[in-house]
């Protein structure tokens with residue numbers, strides 16, 4: 173658990189604000205597994221008298237993903253045929269709101285992907301393109317050199333993975349893993 177949050181603190185979508193035992197989630201927040209998170213890029217308001225927590229957006233201009241957008245997000249779950257990406261940025265701007273996109277195994281790479289677990293792992297930061305919003309689901313693709321994982325962490329110890337030969341290795345424990353990386357893996361700004 174991180175440090176306690178204060179009113180006026182800047183947060184981005186997904187940042188943990190507290191738990192439902194302490195606060196009532198109010199505008200600009202969402203609850204996941206009993207924890208209250210920010211839904212917006214903005215500033216926290218903690219109302220201790222009413223035990224409410226809300227987040228005021230920094231900008232009323234909604235910045236949401238669209239077909240054709242390049243997005244950056246965190247891999248939230250990886251299954252044998254698809255990965256779920258919690259999108260945090262569209263282009264250079266943080267996203268207003270809570271959006272998840274799916275990468276199907278056929279959209280990982282121009283090459284055949286036989287194991288989704290060698291492409292993404294939970295916690296990876298991924299750059300992808302929104303290819304469809306059919307049935308109110310954002311479908312993402314990482315086909316192309318500049319798309320794919322931009323930062324990944326060791327599944328054994330959580331250390332940062334760095335390029336080693338044709339794969340990635342943990343800079344802390346040396347464990348070797350694979351990902352579908354973007355050409356600027358480990359160098360990009362988020």
Ligand SMILES: [Zn+2]
Pocket residue numbers: 326327328329330331342343344345346347
């Ligand atoms: Zn490690």
